Each structure stands twice: as structure tokens, then as C-alpha cells.
Amino acid sequence: MPKLTIDDLKKIREKTKRRTELREDGDYRAKITVHMGTCGIAAGARKIMNAFMEELEKTDATDILLTNSGCAGLCSKEPMATIEISGQAPVKYIELTEKKAKEIFQKHVMEGNLIKKYALGKGSEKTDA
Amino acid sequence: MEKENEKAYRMHLMVCAGTACVSNNSFEIKDALEKEIKKQGLEDEILVVTTGCNGFCERGPLLVVQPGNIFYQQLEKKNIPHLVEEHFLKGRPVKKLMYKPPKEKSPVPVLSDINFFKKQVLVALRNRGLVDPEKIDEYIARDGYSALAKALTEMKAEQILNEVKNSGLRGRGGGGFPTGIKWEFVRKASTSNGGEKYIVCNGDEGDPGAFMDRSILEADPHSVIEGMIIGAKAMGANKGIVYVRNEYPLAVSRLNTALRQARDYGLLGKDILGSGFDFDIKIVRGAGAFVCGEETALMASIMGRLGEPRPRPPYPAEKGLWGHPTCINNVESWANIPTIINRGAKWFSSIGTDTSKGTKVFSLVGKINNTGLVEVPMGITLREIIEDIGGGIPEGKKFKAVQTGGPSGGCIPSEKIDLPIDYESLTEVGSMMGSGGMVVMDEDTCMVDVAKYFISFTQNESCGKCTPCREGTKAMYEILDRITKGEGLEEDIDLLEDLAKSIKDSALCGLGNTAPNPVLTTLRYFRDEYEAHIKEKKCPAHVCRELNTYYIDEETCLKKGHGCDMCRKNCTADAIIGETKTAHKINQEKCIKCGVCYDVCRFDAVKVK
Numbered sequence: 208m209p210k211l212t213i214d215d216l217k218k219i220r221e222k223t224k225r226r227t228e229l230r231e232d233g234d235y236r237a238k239i240t241v242h243m244g245t246c247g248i249a250a251g252a253r254k255i256m257n258a259f260m261e262e263l264e265k266t267d268a269t270d271i272l273l274t275n276s277g278c279a280g281l282c283s284k285e286p287m288a289t290i291e292i293s294g295q296a297p298v299k300y301i302e303l304t305e306k307k308a309k310e311i312f313q314k315h316v317m318e319g320n321l322i323k324k325y326a327l328g329k330g331s332e333k334t335d336a
Numbered sequence: 337m338e339k340e341n342e343k344a345y346r347m348h349l350m351v352c353a354g355t356a357c358v359s360n361n362s363f364e365i366k367d368a369l370e371k372e373i374k375k376q377g378l379e380d381e382i383l384v385v386t387t388g389c390n391g392f393c394e395r396g397p398l399l400v401v402q403p404g405n406i407f408y409q410q411l412e413k414k415n416i417p418h419l420v421e422e423h424f425l426k427g428r429p430v431k432k433l434m435y436k437p438p439k440e441k442s443p444v445p446v447l448s449d450i451n452f453f454k455k456q457v458l459v460a461l462r463n464r465g466l467v468d469p470e471k472i473d474e475y476i477a478r479d480g481y482s483a484l485a486k487a488l489t490e491m492k493a494e495q496i497l498n499e500v501k502n503s504g505l506r507g508r509g510g511g512g513f514p515t516g517i518k519w520e521f522v523r524k525a526s527t528s529n530g531g532e533k534y535i536v537c538n539g540d541e542g543d544p545g546a547f548m549d550r551s552i553l554e555a556d557p558h559s560v561i562e563g564m565i566i567g568a569k570a571m572g573a574n575k576g577i578v579y580v581r582n583e584y585p586l587a588v589s590r591l592n593t594a595l596r597q598a599r600d601y602g603l604l605g606k607d608i609l610g611s612g613f614d615f616d617i618k619i620v621r622g623a624g625a626f627v628c629g630e631e632t633a634l635m636a637s638i639m640g641r642l643g644e645p646r647p648r649p650p651y652p653a654e655k656g657l658w659g660h661p662t663c664i665n666n667v668e669s670w671a672n673i674p675t676i677i678n679r680g681a682k683w684f685s686s687i688g689t690d691t692s693k694g695t696k697v698f699s700l701v702g703k704i705n706n707t708g709l710v711e712v713p714m715g716i717t718l719r720e721i722i723e724d725i726g727g728g729i730p731e732g733k734k735f736k737a738v739q740t741g742g743p744s745g746g747c748i749p750s751e752k753i754d755l756p757i758d759y760e761s762l763t764e765v766g767s768m769m770g771s772g773g774m775v776v777m778d779e780d781t782c783m784v785d786v787a788k789y790f791i792s793f794t795q796n797e798s799c800g801k802c803t804p805c806r807e808g809t810k811a812m813y814e815i816l817d818r819i820t821k822g823e824g825l826e827e828d829i830d831l832l833e834d835l836a837k838s839i840k841d842s843a844l845c846g847l848g849n850t851a852p853n854p855v856l857t858t859l860r861y862f863r864d865e866y867e868a869h870i871k872e873k874k875c876p877a878h879v880c881r882e883l884n885t886y887y888i889d890e891e892t893c894l895k896k897g898h899g900c901d902m903c904r905k906n907c908t909a910d911a912i913i914g915e916t917k918t919a920h921k922i923n924q925e926k927c928i929k930c931g932v933c934y935d936v937c938r939f940d941a942v943k944v945k
Contacts, residue, residue, distance in 0.1 A: 213609055219476045229347075
């Protein structure tokens, strides 16, 4: 192992930080939630999750959070995912395929352009009575 | 670079692998998690990470899920399949495995919302639960070794020294000597004798109930190593030694791993980071003698001699290891250094009180709901630590006293619960900061018995070199022992005070100087308990069994227990008269006051007075 220079140290820091960033309390620019209830999984949500992971891995972004949650309540439209860009209303996408997921990642998450034809609608149910 | 770090995962499972969780089988939990994750085909999505001590040891084995900071506790192997399927696969956090505070109905899912964590301020423990202690890259990702880079390339030795001096950092091992001033002594010390200087990390933690140093070495060894290299640069030393107890195998092993990694990266050895500065560290394992935490005894032990103290001066800063100037700082002090360099003296000194800056790590143990490792800002009150962080006293019992500073410290009574914790205020009430042990006691604790326990500890650990400590602690123990047995004499309290004073004034080292503190503080705050033992031959807390009188409340025995006969069956002295379905009685002449009947009675019919 060659001895590190200060630049090497910085490189290791940046590189590892990308992988460990999700442990920090930081603010995320975008949050992708794949709905993984039994219905979602049966409809192929695992593939959607993997597609998002692959895309995420290709970028250097540390401010995108990929997570999963339970059934979104619209089982017939699974697989589904919710994209939340910080400061904007969440958008639910339905009947996803890997291809659609990759497209959503590029266009909506990275470039900020909602893809209307895949979306169910904007907003979320009210959670407080 | 480690391969795992190349890959992105969507979820990190941070399994606590501090000693407490490990002894609660956290590695079994880790294996079960990995197995189940594989079974569900999630191994490319979810990474299991082992971390150092999370702090909430009471609730181990622990798991924190990131992102989200979801806190799972008291995990068992059988919970894992359900947890993996529900939360990690389907995204539904499992409530029944979360922490539910006593007296509350619903669990608290997020770690930072839990009272135990809320009031803590992490400086020395800044990487707690966030890094794998065996992966240097993860330490680097949390700005590790960036302070070193700054110190080696952008700062002059004087600047480092001034930063530490201005930060107001004081020794975290007990005495509270200003770290910057100690460094200055070593820096200025003449090196006529061959030119060497030594940097030592004192990890000979020995106070009963204290585990701060162990946890830091286990959880974040690189923070200590980085602190030492920075110190070495400031003082012009090239050799470092970590003195750690051999009873801390996990700390030794993680420290060894960390040293190897740092050497591989060229962060130790020759020409560190291309700066031309050379420094390396080796580990010396101590055999667990309490006195070796005293700096002169520690040095003797490192040099292969009998672990005995010697008079000071000369101080280690002038004449230390093999006659060379030596700087000895505690584990926690070293762990603070990188943050002071990174964030500056001004930032550090903004935390704490006028005379005590920064934070202090305490191991909170004893009669307290949330046992564990906590880091709090100096100046926080005892009440905040005990009631908010510690969650109060179990079983609704009353808080009686807290013992700080280990065998060298003292007992602080409940009426001083609003005392701010800093070096001065603790000394003022007769105790001391010490290394950070905090033993909480409830109403069932006998303060004479506590004093006896600590004196027996120091008596056992006394190296025997000087008479006041060797003979004096023994004499004190004998007096305390006879008081707890009901054989105390009227003059014993005066005698104890006299002895305490002479030992304090004449013992050779810190161990002896401070050994009488537990007795002096209990005499100061709980004199009535000593008097009850001596004059009335009673132990108010009913701990000293030889002073107890056991009797059976016949009505309760018959009505509630229907004369269950359990006490008679268990009495080894044949002192209980009665049979099933009749009220029982104790024959006081035969009773040997062992208390077994009291312990086995399920109906509270056996009473003590």
C-alpha cells in the first residue's frame, strides 16, 4: 500500500462518504420511496427497487434517498413509487417497469421534470385528522 | 480501499458491537440478519455494519437502521426473520421491537427522539454508531484524519499547542489538569538525554462501573490515534504508547487493527502524509492493577518494572519514560483533540462552563433505568442526567445518592441533585470528576456499606509501597467492617475522620490521597446512618444483615400466603416454626439473620426492622 498524500485522503473521504452518507441526518434533495407491500412485491417492486439502485449508483449524488415503504393502498396499480423533491409535492408513479423507473430517475429525480404519463397524481393523503 | 465501500446499498443496518452488546450476543444477531437478508435476496440492497458502543447498553443488543435512524432494541434471534421481511423488505417498521419508555404507551421509533439520546452532545463520541471501528475509510469519511492533515501541513507546532490551550480542554482521566499546559511543559522540556520524547495514552481504566475509555477505544480507535499524532507533532515527540488493560480484549484487538490500517496508509511511521514528520505508536498491555492508572506507576509498568508510583516531582513532563519527557493523557482527552483542531478552540470552549470546557463522557450505572454511556456538556445538572437521560430510578424507588469519580471520588446526596457537573463543583461537594464513573444509588443502599465497599477496593488495590495507604486503608476497612456488624464504638467516627485526614496528607500517590474520599463524603452527608449503626445497632436501609431483625407478620402469612411454608423449608438454621396452613414464626435465638426467608417470601409476610 503506497503512503497516502493529502489528496488521496480527500479522495477516500469523498468516495466513502457517498456510500455512508445515508447514515447521516442530512437533508435530502430527493426521496424515492418504492412501495413494497405484498402486492407491490408480487407485481415486481423488487425489480423496480434494483433499477433505482442501479441508477443511483451511476450518479455521484449523495443527496438522494432511496427507501421502501408498505403498500400504498392502490394494489391494482402496483408496482408504485413516490418521488419527493425537496420543497415540492410528492408524486406517485404507477404500473412501473424497470425502463419506466430508469426514465423517472433521469428525468424527474435528476432533471426535475415530472413525467406526466406515468404519474397517478400529485400530493398525498392527509395523515392527521 | 475496502471493497464493500465501492458498492451502494439502500439501507445500512448498524449493529452495535460494543462489549455490552457483544456479551448479549449481538454477533449472533448480525449473523441472523445476514442469513435472513440473503434468504430474502436483499444482500445487494442492504448492508450489515458492526459499530462501536451505541451507549444505550441497558437495552442491548441494539440495531439502528439507516436511513431513518430507526432504533431497535433487546433483539433476539427469533425476531430477525419477521424484522427483515416486514421492515427491510416491505418497509413497515416493527413497533414491538422499538424502545418504549417506562410509563409510556407507545414506542419511540427514531433514535434522536429518545430521551436517553436527546440531551447528549457528542464530541469525543462523535462517530458513535456511525462507523465500523475496523474500517479506516469510514473514519476518514467522517472527516477523520483531516485534523491531522491540517495540523501537519497548515499549522506550526505552536499553533496546535495554542489551539489546545485556548480550547480549555482539561484532563479527562480524573485530575482535570489543563491539557495545553501539560503539552507546553513537554514541548519545552529539555531533551538532553538522547533527544527522545514520549506520548502516552492512559487506557488503564479501573474504576468500578466505569467503561468510557474501553468504549472509545472499541468504537473509534482512530480518533485516539489521530489525537496522539497531532499531540506528538505539537510536542515534538516521535514515539507513542497506548497503555491499555489486558482485560479489554476487544479494545486491544480493534486498536491493533486500527494501528495496522493507519500504518498501511502512511498515517503512522515515517514522513506522515509527506510532511516529513515521523511518529509511531505501540500498545503496552497492563495486567489490570488499579494503581497503574496513576501516571508514575503506569510509566514503571511500561518500562517493565513493578507497577508502583514514585514521588513527584520530577513530573513525567520533565523525567518520564526512560528519563525522557513524557506526556500522558487519558483516552477521552486524546479523542477530543481532532475535533478541537478541526472546529477550533473557540467552538470547543463555547460548550461547557467558565472553568470546565467541552463535554464529558460518563458511564451511567447502578440503580438507574437507562444504564449506559452518555456524553453531556459540562455544566449539565445531575438532575438532567439522572431524570432525563437516565430515565429515573427503577421500581419507583427514591434517589438517594450518586457516586462519581470511582474509589477516589465521593457520594453526592439527593439534595444536591441540581448541582452542575464540572470539575470545581464536584470537588466542592467532596467528590471529583474522576474518569467519569457515575453510580446511582436508591433508598435501599446503605451508605456505610458503600464506603466499606470502596475502601475494600482501594485496600485491595493499594500497591503497599507507602505505609499510610497500605496500613491506613486497612485500618479504615476494619473500623467500617465492625460498624456494619453492629460492633461499632462511639469513637469510631472521630477515628475514621482522623485516619482519613492523615492518609490524605501523607500517602505517596493519588490512589492513597483520594482513597478516604468515599468515607469522608458519606460521613459528611450521611452521618446519621453511621450513628444509627453505632448507637442504635440498626441499618436504616436494612442492608447490613447482621443488624436486622427478621419477623413474620402472622396475619399476612396466614391470610395471603396460607402458611405456604416456603420460609421454613429454606431456613438453614431451623429457626422458623410452623407448618402449612398455619402462621409461621421466627425463633430469634436461632436466627442467623441470613435473610433467606425475607428473599423467598412471595407475600411480603417476612418483615425486617
